[in-house]
């Protein structure tokens with residue numbers, strides 16, 4: 523045993539047979555630089571435990587793991603430090619993973635049905651194509667997680683889960699980096715694919731009454747649909763219009779207030795600097811008329827039309843008309859989006 527090496531799992535799994543300890547070195551989080559330290563598997567060559575079986579290095583070990591598939595049902599590994607563990611394609615249904623640390627773990631295609639994984643740390647883990655139906659992940663850390671193609675049910679508990687900023691999945695970054703489509707273990711991952719995962723997550727959150735998170739997943743779903751549509755296609759154009767004019771696909775009504783403010787300011791500038799403003803018998807134009815421009819802009823936007831100030835000429839009249847139409851449209855849009863969110867939430 524090397525001097526000065528700190529093993530994390532020493533107490534969890536003592537080494538009664540004296541076969542030595544797993545030398546896997548943690549790369550993430552508070553355990554960075556420390557070694558795994560679980561007892562090694564007897565028949566396995568190399569210096570890794572079962573969990574860090576390094577299938578790339580050890581072909582035979584992989585075959586052995588496949589053979590063990592059924593044996594991992596109902597596994598109990600609460601609080602264990604299993605960073606980077608290779609659990610792909612395994613049957614972990616009904617396992618207890620509460621508060622387990624599994625950052626960077628490979629759980630691709632893993633059967634996780636009915637898993638109790640409350641407050642487990644899955645940061646940067648790969649859970650693509652895994653089966654999470656009926657599992658309990660309350661309070662789990664899923665930041666930077668890959669989740670495309672994973673199966674959910676309304677019984678999957680995702681309350682209080684820690685997601686990446688904006689509830690974005692790492693899969694979306696992957697598609698972005700690798701082009702519109704890339705292969706992951708013989709499986710194509712596309713924006714459409716990721717959108718489907720967001721849709722499943724949204725439905726799960728709706729069933730649990732978590733409308734705020736559901737709205738974030740819907741926004742991401744629509745973003746994937748937009749980014750997945752071909753450039754210069756009609757679909758992409760309309761999804762762009764839906765995003766930018768309808769307050770983030772209707773999920774972010776506050777964006778519409780930004781459009782309202784922008785419209786009022788732009789029209790105020792047009793009135794004051796371009797066409798000029800007429801008040802009784804005098805016409806003013808330029809920066810000095812900016813205050814009057816703002817007033818005229820607000821009065822036009824809200825379709826009040828007081829008549830004390832007027833935009834000069836037919837161009838001015840056309841501008842007033844256009845702003846009144848824009849104003850009526852944006853205000854109706856804001857009310858619809860806001861009411862839709864308010865009723866749902």
Ligand SMILES: [Zn+2]
Nearest residue numbers: 544558571574
């Ligand atoms: Zn290990």
